[in-house]
Ligand SMILES: Nc1ncnc2c1ncn2[C@@H]1O[C@H](COP(=O)(O)OS(=O)(=O)O)[C@@H](OP(=O)(O)O)[C@H]1O
């Protein structure tokens with residue numbers, strides 16, 4: 001396969017409940033509808049399979065992120081567009097894995113803690129704030145925001161449709177492709 005046929009990686013990072021899965025899965029469906037070769041590596045599914053048994057210490061989160069990146073790299077090198085949805089809270093680890101992936105773009109899915117706590121999609125914030133879940137990102141564990149993401153989506157200020165439009169534009173443009181492959 002020529003290098004020009006390489007795929008790309010769109011890496012969605014952000015707090016639990018920020019909207020990573022919502023946007024990545026909607027983008028997945030749209031790219032699939034268009035006949036693209038696309039795969040979704042979602043934090044929850046990865047933790048039930050590839051990363052089963054890992055916890056939420058820094059070491060375990062970094063191991064999880066590195067495993068996801070390894071699989072994303074294999075797929076992307078065979079022409080697949082890979083969508084990753086994982087909190088991936090540590091900037092140094094994200095930067096390291098993204099720099100090693102072909103055509104990788106970081107998408108910061110951002111909503112303030114007050115909003116994700118209000119959404120409490122899985123009821124985890126209530127439990128975390130009550131001290132029942134230790135090391136919960138944003139509550140009792142760090143989240144290091146990206147410094148220069150390809151996209152910064154404020155999901156508390158923009159609709160799902162407006163965010164999707166932006167990620168779709170990124171996924172189908174040459175922006176984010178390594179210059180040598182453009
Ligand atoms: N302590 C703690 N902190 C954060 N999140 C927790 C925790 N315990 C369980 N969960 C649930 O696990 C999901 C996050 O898994 P990830 O693999 O994306 O996390 S990480 O990238 O390894 O940090 C996350 O899913 P999302 O809500 O989809 O982000 C939570 O449902």
Ligand SMILES: Nc1ncnc2c1ncn2[C@@H]1O[C@H](COP(=O)(O)OP(=O)(O)O)[C@@H](O)[C@H]1O
Pocket residue numbers: 014015016017018019020021022023085109119121154155156158159160161163
């Ligand atoms: N602009 C938006 N983008 C993504 N999700 C949004 C947006 N506005 C509201 N939401 C809602 O926020 C929640 C995000 O949940 P989810 O996608 O599971 O988050 P995460 O995968 O980051 O944990 C969903 O209930 C979704 O409908």
